[in-house]
Amino acid sequence: MTNKPIWGRLARRRTIVQLVSALTLNSYFTQYVTKGIPCPALNCYACPAAAFACPIGSIQHFAGRKKFPLYALGVIGLIGALIGRASCGWFCPFGWFQELVYKLPIPKRRLPNRFNWTRYIVLAVLVVAVPLVTREPWFCKLCPAGTLEASIPLALFSADIRAMLGALYWVKLGILAVLLAWMSVTRRPFCRWLCPLGALWSPLNPVSSFRLRVDQAACIQCNRCQEVCPMDILVYENPASGACIRCLECVRVCPVDCILVQ
Amino acid sequence: MNGENRFFLINRALIVLAVALILAGLFFEQYRIVLRNAILL
Numbered sequence: 001m002t003n004k005p006i007w008g009r010l011a012r013r014r015t016i017v018q019l020v021s022a023l024t025l026n027s028y029f030t031q032y033v034t035k036g037i038p039c040p041a042l043n044c045y046a047c048p049a050a051a052f053a054c055p056i057g058s059i060q061h062f063a064g065r066k067k068f069p070l071y072a073l074g075v076i077g078l079i080g081a082l083i084g085r086a087s088c089g090w091f092c093p094f095g096w097f098q099e100l101v102y103k104l105p106i107p108k109r110r111l112p113n114r115f116n117w118t119r120y121i122v123l124a125v126l127v128v129a130v131p132l133v134t135r136e137p138w139f140c141k142l143c144p145a146g147t148l149e150a151s152i153p154l155a156l157f158s159a160d161i162r163a164m165l166g167a168l169y170w171v172k173l174g175i176l177a178v179l180l181a182w183m184s185v186t187r188r189p190f191c192r193w194l195c196p197l198g199a200l201w202s203p204l205n206p207v208s209s210f211r212l213r214v215d216q217a218a219c220i221q222c223n224r225c226q227e228v229c230p231m232d233i234l235v236y237e238n239p240a241s242g243a244c245i246r247c248l249e250c251v252r253v254c255p256v257d258c259i260l261v262q
Numbered sequence: 263m264n265g266e267n268r269f270f271l272i273n274r275a276l277i278v279l280a281v282a283l284i285l286a287g288l289f290f291e292q293y294r295i296v297l298r299n300a301i302l303l
Contacts (some may be wrong), residue, residue, distance in 0.1 A: 031300075031301070032301065035296075035297055035300040035301055036293045036294065036296045036297030036300065037293075037296075038296065045300045045303060046303040050300075053296050053297070053299075053300045057299075057300075058296050058299070058300075061295070061296070061299045062292070062295075067292075069287075069292070070283045070284075070286045070287035070290065070292055071283070071284055071286075071287020071288060071290075071292035071293060071296065072287070072292070072296065073283055074280050074281065074282070074283030074284035074285075074286070074287055075280075075284060077276060077279065077280035077283060078277065078280035078281060078284065080276075080280075081273060081276035081277045081280055082277070204276065206269075207269055207272045207273050207276065208273065209273055209277075
């Protein structure tokens with residue numbers, strides 16, 4: 001059921017997995033077939049190199065057409081039931097980007113997880129309600145991952161697109177700039193407070209096939225798990241937390257090997 | 263029923279439900295709708 005050396009070694013290679021995932025999700029060549037498949041991460045499909053569909057973009061598209069997104073929700077549900085939010089920790093290019101920005105050598109701030117329900121508001125309002133009413137994918141229009149992966153590259157490389165840029169582009173850039181400042185001082189703020197895909201996966205986290213368990217008898221409550229956790233979770237109190245992205249950093253650093261992978 | 267069995271059953275029920283949703287979506291040609299929308303962006 002558990003093997004610390006294997007999972008600890010795997011956690012050390014997570015950056016490589018994130019790099020390979022970012023390249024695969026944006027590998028361009030297969031897009032005329034695979035772009036109909038929602039990918040297991042928030043990856044903008046307006047990016048010319050995107051090889052898969054964005055699951056949140058797909059949901060908004062169906063909401064705008066007043067149709068139930070059976071297929072997109074099925075893919076998201078299957079991923080969530082199998083690995084929970086592990087996709088956020090291992091495959092999401094924007095999650096990886098936030099981790100890289102956090103490595104900047106500037107003073108850091110820890111923020112409590114008290115208000116992390118805000119991502120459910122983003123999901124309900126910007127991904128479902130507003131597209132239902134306006135028939136426009138408003139989360140996509142403001143998404144910082146989309147700004148980074150699609151809007152900025154398209155504006156840089158196409159004079160036609162540059163000529164069409166309006167106020168919305170500068171609003172998007174402003175949102176990305178605020179998030180850039182936030183992610184340089186706090187770990188993964190977008191994942192913790194804003195990501196609607198994480199909000200969909202969070203309720204599946206406690207019942208997913210791949211999850212963590214803590215041997216409470218062995219735990220010495222040293223808090224090393226929380227110190228390294230990108231989501232700032234006190235793992236021994238809630239190993240099945242809806243916020244956990246299964247990055248396995250806690251498994252790697254636990255001095256008594258009491259965090260088990262199931 | 264103990265906690266582990268309950269988790270197991272909920273997990274398998276979710277997997278079956280998700281696969282059923284995917285198949286239903288494919289039946290209603292939602293793969294094609296997603297693909298067309300993604301290509302046109």
